[in-house]
Amino acid sequence: MTAPRNGFHAARWNEPLIQDLSEPGARGLLPGAVEPAIRAGAGDALARVPAHVRRAAPPALPEVTQHRVVRHFTRLAQMTMGFDVTTDMMGTCTMKYSPKVHEHIVRAARLADVHPGQDPETLQGVLAILYRFNRMMCAIAGMDEFTFQPASGAQGIYTNACLIRAYHAARGELGRRDEIITTAFSHPADAATPHVAGFKVITLMPGPQGYPELAALEAAVSPRTAGLMLTNPEDTGQYNPAIRAFVERVHAVGGLCAYDQANGNPLLGIARAGDAGFDLCQFNLHKTFSAPHGAIGLGCAAVGVKEPLRRFLPRPVVTLDGTRYGLDDDRPDAIERIRAFLGNVPTVVKAYAWVMSLGTEGLRAVAETAVLNNNYLLANIRRIKGVAIPWPENTAPKLEQVRYSWEPLHNDTGVTTMEIEQRMVDYGVQHYMPSHVPVLVPQPFTIEPGESLTIEEMDHMIATLRAIAAEAYEEPEVVHHAPHHASVARVDDGIANDPATWAFTHRALAKKRAAWSKPRSAAAKRHAGY
Amino acid sequence: MPPRVGVVVNPIAGLGGRVGLKGTDGVEVVARALALGAVPRAGARMAEALAALRARRRDVAIVSGDDAHDPVGGTNAADTIVAARVLAEAGVDLLLFAGGDGTARDILTAVGDRVPVLGVPAGVKMHSAVFAASPRAAADLAAAFFAGDAALAELEVMDLDEEAYRAGRVSARLYGFVRGPYRRDLVQGVKVGGVAGETAALDGLAAEVASRLGPGTPAILGPGTTMRAVAEALGAAKTLLGVDLVRDGRVIAVDAAEADLLRALATAEDARLIVAPIGGQGHILGRGNQQVSSEVIRRVGLDRLIVAATPAKLASLHHQALRVDTGDSGLDRALAGYRRVVTGRGAEAVCRVVA
């Protein structure tokens, strides 16, 4: 049996803050001087700025040598558990291998040092990739047109909400259609973004099988329904087989249906949003399509629509006129731009390269393997003492992830899912994702293995969870007080949540650090303005 | 300062359950339970909780209230009340008690909302929201409270009428509220602030409900903190435990009984009935608000019922359905199914209701 990684200790450099490394006079980079001709021609350009508008004192940036800056950030990198370093099965995040060749491709000067406003004649490569990938995404999703402008899944879902708003506004129905229906186990953005776009939000709670029943939707739909926005499978990994009936019911009252494919990895080549009748959808290119998660960025959502909604897609839209690609900026019905320019172009290039590497057979292999891996984990994790699987009556296989529960373990030992999460780091694996809100599963943890990992790596994760569960029963103190081998000792995060002590910048820290040592009562924190 | 935990154990709690008696209230029941071979277990449950708490917080100081009890003879509610009062006056930071709903009622009587209270489950009946799921879960919650990771909330103390219960009838009453540590189920880094954020959520919910009541509409408001917030949004001050009738920002019937409600409804065609889930089991009708009888509900009309609950309250039920138990099975069936629940400003959830 595979053993957990005992004896691990993360790098712990105790690296000071960069501003505390400052040595007066040290230079990291020289901006250089202008040529004498320019000095002569321009004179003292700064003197033209009135004194009161000029910066009086230089900003409190550090003065550090270039080599020390290299070391500093390299050490910080070493204290970060990226997917390149270790196993990360955070549920709902679709962690997977981001091919290195993509990084080398996008560093090309003719991509990196290109201005988005250049004449399309000089952007033919970028536009070709955007255009071709648009057609590829249409094939993958069963849609008619995509935009890649949104810079994250949440922004993609927001784009869906804006498109729904524009559609009803164009029909003069926006005023009386003000409700968006979502589900409790859809991504929080499926509820948050329609709210930001001005809609009321109706959340369907799960039924006995763990996903909402059609009867729940029945209680929600009305002539006020503007649309349905959901994930399927939901965060539980459970696929709602009545999805087409959901779509039909919403269409029957005049609403639109948006399929958030945040959990779309198991469906590539298997089932398409368009075939289920959805009018809109969105995919996370930085997750499902292998572009790296970038330490929480650079995201990109591919937002796809059916023909009737094409005219609402934000400008510019890439066009192909025979052999040359262009940008259509004249779109009178379009929703307002969602993000500057063309979005996160390098992320699209990486997604394009990934699909080009795998092809249709490969995408299906990705989906099937992600599902196979997940069910292998499920079969093993469910045997760990203290684990429960919610909705045991639902015996359908889970797709790409599972929301598990440590409730039995918590009731037996008092150990919480958050403590186990922190203990995982001691074994040299990235911790799991507990749950999105609302937390309907007690002591939840959500694991999504993806398709990139080997059986040995999965066995290692299983062994790690089993070892920690055993610790919870046998020596819970070890888990309570974890982590012990991380890059930093235990942190009092209450400090980070109290307005009197939180510090979001070095300058705030300088003022507030003294307050860290003052005793804080729970009452003081509670009434702190939050 | 090390936190001080006051401990009260009702040694006879739970005696009845092990031997098939429904509850342990009353001297005769204790005697019967012991005669049937019941072994007191509340002490062991408390010991388990304290050991687990010590494992997290070595500095915790434990102040015992056990001396007030005699596990075999003469144990009664008065002992629990005396012990709890002594500890409250001693200024403990948290009163940890082991028992069931009966014990929780005694604690309520003794300390009200003067000291934070947390229940170690050891009874037969545990409908009150003050109980943790297990002794070790109680230890976890207590530790979180001392660490500032759990705030205080008003938690329901409920109990069944044991005579009726043993006779096969369920009749739960809401006896009041204690203040106890409360924590939203933890997700990444959610801290105490999330709980205070609950106030804003409640305000939004109350405003939404209030906006649905037209001028002149009488509203029957059920018990609890959610309905108190709704009353405030309507400009009225309602009783926490009672069912009140409010119209145009004025309370026109305080702590109304069924007869009062029926009388008021006789002249009001357009009344609304507004209720929130009570306790940890999600009852919206029939437990804790029996004044709102089946006849009252029918008189108001099912389509004029508004259910309201904050998202956190719904989440605390985990994925359980809402429940109705009006004593009128036909009405219960009519209420069952899926129902919209107001959860905030411009926000609703669709919840399953089961009889």
Place this chain on the structure above:
Amino acid sequence: MAAFEHPYVPNASAGPRRRLLDALGIADVEALYAAIPADLRVKGVLDLPAPLPAEQDLRRHVAELIEQNRGAGDLLIFRGAGCWPHHVPALCDEITGRGEFLTAYAGGTYSDHGKNQAVFEFQSLIGALVGLDVVTPPTYDAAGAANSALRAACRVTGRSGIVVPALMNPDRLEQMRGFVRPTAQPRAVRQDPATGQLDLADLEAKLGPDVGAVFLEQPGFLGTIETQGAAIAERVHAAGAMLVVGVDPLSLGVLAAPSDWGADFVTGDIQPLGIHMHAGGGCAGFIATRDEARLVAELPTTLISAAPAEGGGVGFAWSTPERTSYDTRHEATDYYGTTQWLWGIGAAVYLSLLGPKGLAELGEVIMQRSLYAARAVARVPGVRVPHLDRPFFKEFVVTFDKPGATVTAINRALLAHGIVGGHDVSRLWSGGPAMLMCVTETHDRAAIDRLAAALAEVLS
């Protein structure tokens, strides 16, 4: 389905796939898809191009496409308007290319201590530039940051009206219109085209009792520098509204921090701070404000706080997540998701390298080069630089006297000279064809002289 050999999908190979199927006691993966109704299943294969599984084939294919672009290595780019050609230090690429950062995601206090410290340092370094104690991690872009700040200011003030400068970046204004649509229609305050200065009288007229937030750009979209900042802030505050200022952070080595003259929120784009343009993918924003709980409560993003670690060190924790839609869904007032943190790490490297002296020197270099360029261009017959006698930063308006001239035509002609001319601002300028020219530290004398010569030829 058959086994599939590919390095990205190890368990699709025959051996591991068989082991997994056997472990689950199933003959085929189809059994795991039982929940998906047959009529929703894809029949056959997706219509996709034939794959290029060999790395050299894939690389050649994508590289050949990219090589069809022309970029700063081929062209002289005098285009800014929201994405600017600046020098990117090698170390910025080196660090943002580190696999640990690149492939990290949502790890927390312990697993991603280094990522959190780097982003805390980003917050700190931006805080030093803008003179404020609270700074968010990178947001989507400058407009997104301004939008969130404007709606936050409206919530704080309990009002809905939003006032913007008439000559603001039209693309950003478009993003703003979309975002504030449910609550407001931005109203424009006149800016004097001759100077770029906000019309204070018009500002006062527009500052009705419903106005919650006023937006200002410094430098202005057209490169001009607003000199009445304090007077503007005073009027905004007197009317009970809040002031949101959008900055070019690179200008803050030479220009006063807006917080010094009264800004309540400062926003901007960090692409100039060591991030390649990436055809616009380099954009990323930030929001900064004062350390007041009521203001922090309205920020929609993750915030990384320093916090004490056992033993005396400093660690990092995500603060008050209940502000964000991750935590409270539609109860939150804004939405939040994956943003642009990697560029924040790049910007932190950049500001660490440059230091206080470097930033001030760089600001001066940019002002000198752009002034030299403006004068050189203004000497071309038929070309005017209306703000030549006013201070500007990095960008300036160029207008053309030639009858019938269009910016599109001029830029097309410039392209034949290997030059990307300025952004077309004719509609905003409304005084004939006008372009917004951008000159940075990357444009040496030869480049600028080439621009002037090419313009002369194009217009002759």
